[in-house]
Amino acid sequence: MGHVMWRNWNKADKTLLGAAAVFLFSLCLRLQYAENAWAEGFLFCAEAALVGGIADWFAVTALFRKPLGFPYHTAILPRRRETFIKASVTMVQKEFFSRRKIIHHIEKLHVLPMLMDWLHEPSTRQQMLQRFMGYVRDFLVRQNRQEQAEMLAEKIRENLLAASPDAFFIQFGNWMKESGKDKEFLQHVAMYVRGRLERPETRSSILGMLEQYEKECTKSTWDLLMAGIAEALDFVNLEEAAGLMQKQLLRLADELAEADSPLQREMLALFYEKAEELGHNPEVRTLMAEMKEELVREIPLTEAIARTMASIESSFREEEPDTVGNLPMLRSRLMDIFRDEYARCLEMMDTDDHLKDTVEHFLYDIVVRSALHAQNMVGDIVRDVLRRLTDEQLNHLVYDKVEPDLLWIRMNGSIVGAGIGLVLFTFLKVVG
Numbered sequence: 001m002g003h004v005m006w007r008n009w010n011k012a013d014k015t016l017l018g019a020a021a022v023f024l025f026s027l028c029l030r031l032q033y034a035e036n037a038w039a040e041g042f043l044f045c046a047e048a049a050l051v052g053g054i055a056d057w058f059a060v061t062a063l064f065r066k067p068l069g070f071p072y073h074t075a076i077l078p079r080r081r082e083t084f085i086k087a088s089v090t091m092v093q094k095e096f097f098s099r100r101k102i103i104h105h106i107e108k109l110h111v112l113p114m115l116m117d118w119l120h121e122p123s124t125r126q127q128m129l130q131r132f133m134g135y136v137r138d139f140l141v142r143q144n145r146q147e148q149a150e151m152l153a154e155k156i157r158e159n160l161l162a163a164s165p166d167a168f169f170i171q172f173g174n175w176m177k178e179s180g181k182d183k184e185f186l187q188h189v190a191m192y193v194r195g196r197l198e199r200p201e202t203r204s205s206i207l208g209m210l211e212q213y214e215k216e217c218t219k220s221t222w223d224l225l226m227a228g229i230a231e232a233l234d235f236v237n238l239e240e241a242a243g244l245m246q247k248q249l250l251r252l253a254d255e256l257a258e259a260d261s262p263l264q265r266e267m268l269a270l271f272y273e274k275a276e277e278l279g280h281n282p283e284v285r286t287l288m289a290e291m292k293e294e295l296v297r298e299i300p301l302t303e304a305i306a307r308t309m310a311s312i313e314s315s316f317r318e319e320e321p322d323t324v325g326n327l328p329m330l331r332s333r334l335m336d337i338f339r340d341e342y343a344r345c346l347e348m349m350d351t352d353d354h355l356k357d358t359v360e361h362f363l364y365d366i367v368v369r370s371a372l373h374a375q376n377m378v379g380d381i382v383r384d385v386l387r388r389l390t391d392e393q394l395n396h397l398v399y400d401k402v403e404p405d406l407l408w409i410r411m412n413g414s415i416v417g418a419g420i421g422l423v424l425f426t427f428l429k430v431v432g
Helices: 001-006 012-031 039-063 081-096 099-108 111-120 122-142 144-161 164-180 181-197 198-215 221-232 238-257 262-278 282-298 302-317 330-351 353-388 391-431
Strands: none
Touching: 012 039, 012 391, 039 099, 039 238, 039 391, 081 353, 081 391, 111 122, 111 353, 122 330, 144 282, 144 302, 181 238, 181 262, 198 238, 238 262, 330 353
C-alpha cells in the first residue's frame, strides 16, 4: 500500500518529503551536538529548504484549490475562471488565428490551381454529373404536374392568341417545314386516299362518271351513231377505262406518299404558294383569325404537356434508359449537354486569363471571408468548451499542460531556500 502511494507521488512531493526528513535529521544532529557549528549550519540550511519548499507548495496549490482549507486569495483559477476563459479566447483569436496570420497563410495557398486540378479529375466530373442529375430529378419530382401543365398551357395560349394570324400561320408553316410534319401529314392523306381508291366502289363510281359523261356527249343523232359503231367495234371499253383510271390514281397516291418524291415536293410547293396568295385575301384573313382562335382553344395543350412532363419524369427515374414512348430520352441528352458544357467551362478557365483572374479574386475573397468568420467561430467554440468544464476539470486542463514547470518551481523552492539559508548562516557567522 505504502509502495503504491509512493509511486503516485510526483518528484516535487518527494523532494518536499526529503527536505522534511533532512530537517528532522539535522534537528536531531543539532540536539546531539549543540556546540558544533557544522550541525548548526546544517540545521539552518535544512530549515530554510523546508520553509522554501512549503511556501512554493502553498503558492502552486493556491492557484488551483485551497491548500489546507486556507480561504484567502486561494483557488485563484476557479474563482477567476471567466477572466481565464476570456483571456484564452482572446489569445486564440488574436495570437493563434489573428487576421494578419490568416491572410498571410491564405496568400501562400494557390487556390485556383488546386481547384482546377480537382475539377479536371474524371471522378470529380462524374460526381458533378450525378449531383446535377439528382437536382433535376428532385426538381421534377417536387413539381405539381397538373398545376404546372395548366400554367404552361395558359401561357402558350396567351402568346398564340396575341400573335397575328399571319405570324401564327407563318410560324406554323415554318414549323411544319422544319420538322417534316408537312410531308408526314401529306403522306397520311395520300395513304388514306389510296385506301379509298382501291375499293371496288371507287371503280364503280369512276365507271358511272364515264357513262354519264358519254351520255352528255352523245345527244345528237350523229354522236349516237358514232358511239354505237365504236362500241360495236370495241373501240371504247368503259369498264377497262375505269380500271386504268383507278390504277393511275393509285399510282399517283403511291407517289404522293413516297418521301421526297417529285410529286410530293410539287404538291407541297403548290400548297405553300397558294396559301401565301390566299393570305392576302381579306376574307381569308378573317377566316384565318377565326381558325386560329378556334384552333388555339381546341388544342389539348394541358394534356400534352402533362404527358410530356410524366415522360420526362419517368426517364429520370430509370437507371439505364433508352427511350420513353416515342420521345428521345432527355436524361441522356441532358447528361451529354452537361458533359459538353463542363468541358467547355474548363477550357475557358484554362485559356481565358481575364476570366481566370476574376475567378481567382473571387475565390480568394471567399476563402478570406470564410477564414475570418471562422476566427469568431473558433473563439465561440473555445468559450463554450471551457464553460462546460467543472472546476476540477479546468484545474486538470491547465495543470496537465504546465505540470513539469510547476513541479520544478516547487523543487526550486527547497533548493533556493537551502542556498539562501547557507548564505545567511555564513553572513551571520562572519558578522557575529
